[in-house]
Amino acid sequence: MNNRMSLQTREWVRSAFLELLDEVEDIKSITISDISKRSGISRRTFYRYYASKEDILTEYIDILIEQYGNDLRSKKLANFKEFIVYFFNYWGQYDHELFILQKNGLFTYVFSEFNKMIPELYATISAPWHIQKEVNSREIIYTTRYGVGGLWNVYGEWLEFDREKIEITEVAKILIQSFNSL
Helix, strand or coil: HHHHHHHHHHHHHHHHHHHHHHHHHCEEEHHHHHHHHHHHHHHHHHHCCCHHHHHHHHHHHHHHHHHHHHHHHHHCCHHHHCCCCCCHHHCCCCHHHHHHHHHHCCCHHHHHHHHHHHHHHHCCCCCCCCCCCCCHHHHHHHHHHHHHHHHHHHHHHHHHCCCCCCCCCHHHHHHHHHCCCC
């Protein structure tokens, strides 16, 4: 019972935080009291779970990335083009939440957390386009950073400028067409 309450409280806090972020243009204007009130808990309870607003943000992003990794591990993607489609379709389901982070200047947190978790994620996923295990780990890091940076930058561009104009699947098609022309 206690663990379930803890998980529920954390969910209330994360939801309240995102709702408040959606209403403002700057994380600095949100107080711990605002978050506590919106989530229906006391400030004392808030501090039992989090030390700061940034801790909520990090936890939320880590949960998204963990879910992404779990989902990706269950996929059998035959090539990198299928991965591109998968990547954009997967993160497209969180476009509203990620747009909220972006409009508040917090999208870099997603990118930063993803970079921290990608080496572990890379090691647990078998894909035909992966670098052979015998290759220098620095090569894997540089290659994954290159790929991840490109995909997240394209996704961020779509969030900021085209989210309401074109479907995310169109972005994947544009990238695949670009790769095909190389």
